[in-house]
Amino acid sequence: MSMSGNLRKVGSLRKVGNLRSVRGLRKVAGLTRRGPRVDLSHPARSPLGSSVVKCVTYRKGVRQTPARDGDLVEAVGQVRKHDDGFVWLGLHEPTEREFAGIAELFDLHPLAVEDAVHAHQRPKVERYGQTLFAVFKTVCYVEHAELTATSEVVNTGEIMVFVGKEFVITVRHGRHGSLGPLREELEGTPDQLAQGPAAVLHAIADQVVDDYLVVADSVQADIDQVEAEVFAPEGARGADPGRIYQLKRELLELKRAVVPLGRPLQILAAKPMRLVAPEIQAYFRDVDDHLKRVTEQIAAFDELLNSILQAHLAQVTVAQNEDMRKITAWAAIVAVPTMVCGVYGMNFDHMPELRWQYGYGLVMGVIATACVLLYRGFRRSGWL
Known part of the structure; x- marks a missing residue:
């Protein structure tokens, strides 16, 4: 496309939905001067009052200051004119109307735009013409004073990345994973x-996978705590199986974010791509190695939690058996006086020892002796 065609396309932004004018877009497209770090970990969508978080131009790896501060249209025009840099545009949970003008400006595919706006996508890498579209699941560990059967341990979000020859567009969903x-x-x-833009894509993938490692280490601490409680002396009665199930559910959430990313990273690391230089692909192989480590950790955690749960159930069964043996032993001891009293309570006229002077004392002695002998026997056998 010629430069005049590009500029005509840029001019069409003035007619798009929520981006009512180029002047309005200039106010929210980004801050070219270095200011305080933008961190969107809070519920608010953006401190700039829009889905646009930051818009910056880079030439030869150096951040540029456009003639008019924060002008997305001018930044794109300058990049296309000189053909030696790229624009990095950051968005946070944009609506369809907010994203429409940007999609038209950068000629983004409608299917990729739909995925970026509505989110809830599996990690993937897709190519649409001259644009690469990647989806990453972000995760963070939710701090909690005490792990309960309803505690949230892992919170997930998403980062969508559009990569072209002259631009990088990041679309973030969720309250964490700030790229500032x-x-x-x-x-x-x-x-x-x-x-170029491929280096930004690698840096984002590397940060996402590094966050996986941090979350996996934190989850391991929770698993170690539950394991210690299960195998404590009172583990069968003191441990809560609901906490084990909750950890398994949260581990499944982490697994859904981590495991599907394996194939996309392999594509970025091995498949020849025009937008990803061979030098960058070597770094993607390193990220893929880290991801495999996290995947192995998650598989090990899952097996360990299964073992802990089975051990807890076995402990509960053993404890129930011990309780049943104690109940059975005491029932046997109580059966002796019950039997003797039952015999002498039949009230027959002709029964021996009924009118004997020492009969009562003798019967009480026999009952006591039998009960003591039974008690000592059960104690030796471990039933009491």
């Missing part, structure tokens, strides 16, 4: 940013 610190870190290494 990552942007600042990349700006501190211009050589990496100079490799």
Whole structure:
């Protein structure tokens, strides 16, 4: 497409839904001067009052300041004119109307746009013409004072990334996974940013997988705590099986985020792509190795929780058997006086020892002796 065609396309933004004018877009498209770090971990959508979080232009790995501060249209025009940089546009939970103008400006495929707006997608990498579309599931560990049967342990979100020759668009869903610190870190290494949009895609994938490792370590601490309680002396009665089931549910949530990402990372690491240079693919292989480590950890956690649950159920069964043996032993002891009293309570006229002077004392002695002998026998056998 010619430069004049690009500019005509940029001009069409003035007619799009929620982006009522280029002037309005300029107000929210980003801050070119370095300011306080933007962190969207709170429920609010954006401190800028819109879905647009940040819009920055990079040339040769260096952040640029456009003539008019925060002008997305001008930034895109300058990048297309000089053909030596890219625009990084960050969005947080945009609506269809908010994203319509941006999609038209960067010629994004409607299917990818629909996925980015509505979220709830599996991790994947897809190619639409000259644009690469990637979906990553973000996770964070939810701190809790005490693990209960209803505690939330893992919280998930999503990051969608559009990568083109001259742009990177990140669409974030959820209250965590802010890319502000990552942007600042990349700006501190211009050589990496100079490799283009693919370097940003790698950095995002690397941060997402690193977060997986952090969450996996935190989940392991919870599993260790539950395991210690189950195998404590009073584990059968003190441990709550609901906590084990809750950990398994939260581990399943983590698994749904981690495991499906394996295939997309293999594609980015091995499949030749015009937008991903071979040098960047080597770094994707490193990210893939880290992901495999997390996947193995999750599989090990799942097996360990199954073993802990089975051990707890076995402990409960053993405890119930011990209780039944105690009940049976006491029932046997009580059966002796019950039997003797039952015999002498038949009230026959001709029964021996009924009118004997020492009969009562003798019967009481026999009952006591039998009960003591039975008690000592059960104690030796471990029933009492």
